[in-house]
Amino acid sequence: MVSFSASQLKEIAKGLEASGQQFIWVVKNTINSQEEEAWLPARSEKRMEGKGLIIRGWAPQVLILDHEAIGGFVTHCGWNSTVEGIASGVPMATCPLSAEQFYNEKLVTQILKIGIRIGVQEQALSGGDRIKSEALEKAVSQLMEGEEAEEMRSRAAAFGKMARKAVEEGGSSYSDLNALIDELSFCRQG
Template identity: 65%
Template structure:
């Protein structure tokens, strides 16, 4: 639902390159763009990042990417499903909320779980997100991937992933809660059928 304009995509591109970190960047295909002619892409960008970056245009297997051992962080808009996928994968996050509950989820990730770094957006918008400069992208990516703070986030994220896996295993809290819900629904159906 939210889109970044060409100027914001350019800032992201510059920030990712400046971070010096390896990355996979998934962007929507622009149906109006001529093949190889994207106005937001800095000149010569893809050849410069060839050894450390990959741009995927269109759909990407996000869960498979998050679960790969080489991936060290994830930039997310903080939708609940994406947040759960990142937590389950043990992935520290750069948070970039756009609307709705995403700002609350950001606080949960950065201030409660302490497994993320906020990119700095403050405004809830419907179609386009706050403008973030390349320097902020670079800084957030480095903070989540490099140094002692990154190591601590990674350690906490891995611990949370273990807890999440335990919750869905037989006997875990999610397993038990789902079983209790199913039992309650069966009882409700039986009670309803007896009234008829």
């Protein structure tokens, strides 16, 4: 539902590059080649070489998040991405765009305390650039460096461990899903 404008993508590119962190950035193929040149000129991509990997189109998010080299996740806080981040045990930098994503951001940053807000205040559906390069740079740096980052990483790893345990045989989610299947099977027979 939300597509980033070329100017918003340029802000994100500037923030990621300025953070000084290595990154993988997945960008949907929703822009044409002229717009692409506007938000990521060839010289910028050259500067990011060895520091950042830009994937255009689809990427296996769960596989990427589960990799041991991943130290953080910049997310729009959609429910699937939030659960995938938690289950992978990865701390998050949050930039909600619409709907329930603002509530999910509160779960990640205020309740679980495994994330840093980028500072998006308004729904992106109303138009305009919501993510500022300086705010993204600061959030990524806070997420990756320092004592607070280590504490978040430790909490996120603990939540990831709990999530994996819940879906293993005998875990709470495993048992609850089997109970639901049994009940639905019983209702169908009855």
